[in-house]
Amino acid sequence: MIDLHLIGIGTGNPEHLTLAAITTMNDADLILLPRKGDRKSDLIDLRRLICETALTGATRVVEFDLPERSADLPYIDAVHGWHDAIAEAWAAQIAAHLPSGGKLALLVWGDPSLYDSTLRIAERLIVGGMDMRIRVVPGITSIQALTAAHAIPLNTLASPVLITTGRRLREEGWPDAADTLVVMLDGDCSFQSLPPEGITIWWGAYLGMPQEALVQGALTDVGGTIAETRAALRRQHGWIMDVYLMRRSLT
Structure with missing residues (x-):
């Protein structure tokens, strides 16, 4: 056994x-x-x-x-x-x-x-x-580490959260079921496929580690920065583990 x-x-x-x-x-x-x-x-x-x-x-x-x-x-x-x-x-x-x-x-x-x-x-x-x-x-997830690093709650009041992958975000766009998305396994910065207006993003790589990197802001302002930072870090270290949360304004 x-x-x-x-x-x-x-x-x-x-x-x-x-x-x-x-x-x-x-x-x-x-x-x-x-x-x-x-x-x-x-x-x-x-x-x-x-x-x-x-x-x-x-x-x-x-x-x-x-x-x-x-x-x-x-x-x-x-x-x-x-x-x-x-x-x-x-x-x-x-x-x-x-x-x-x-x-x-x-x-x-x-x-x-x-x-x-x-x-x-x-x-x-x-x-x-x-x-x-x-x-x-059970262990601490990257989602927990991300929200803790940015000091934000996972969800908005009384609203659901959808966890998905970069591939599905690229293929299907923003799903109607939630105003908050957590995106994992995304090597292509698939947030760039979305119309960025009204979306806030919180991104983190190497969470909890000495080389931790964090970016947050309106997707219109920081989307390019995240893509460039991710590429540079991957070249530097040879690997990267990252995750991000996006919140869409409903007003």
């Missing part, structure tokens, strides 16, 4: 760890850390720092190479194939390091329930016949 613990670790700051996350990490027999290539070496370094900060016992930490997603297939097909490959990589690590079972932990950016595929990948292992129990330790 494998007890798989998916631990939300926030946005890269070790201080984002909850007490439950620290306890679960120390109770684990094994923590797997994925490597994503040289240009994203900061990500493995952050996970290493989190382990160095939180671990006080004999938990083993093993690094492995994460498969890359195909750039030649349609998006959904590429993601499904990628998830299959990651599940196979996990299974290989489990067979090598926990052949008799035990407690395995994976560190998930933000929270495992929000725009993250770790739970879907874990389901592939169960379908494949592995005897596994899945437990989730």
Whole structure:
């Protein structure tokens, strides 16, 4: 039996760890850390720092190479194939390091329930016949870190919030269901596809980390600044994690 613990670790700051996350990490027999290539070496370094900060016992930490997603297939097909490959990589690590079972932990950016595929990948292992129990330790999400950094509430009074992706924003425009949007997984600054009048945006990258970057204002005034800043930061660091909230005036 494998007890798989998916631990939300926030946005890269070790201080984002909850007490439950620290306890679960120390109770684990094994923590797997994925490597994503040289240009994203900061990500493995952050996970290493989190382990160095939180671990006080004999938990083993093993690094492995994460498969890359195909750039030649349609998006959904590429993601499904990628998830299959990651599940196979996990299974290989489990067979090598926990052949008799035990407690395995994976560190998930933000929270495992929000725009993250770790739970879907874990389901592939169960379908494949592995005897596994899945437990989730919730973490601070990028949305929480964003609203805290800008000191704003997530919603307006008695109004809903819609969380979406950059791809859907580009393809479908602003949905009618909400006056507040949170946009994740947007490498193309898709807010530029919207008529900017009457929209306020709060953007943040590397939230909670030393290189944190924040921009807020009317989209007509700061949209170009955000796009330029994002591109410059990605060139500088080789990777970027960002998120933004937009609010539309209804008057």
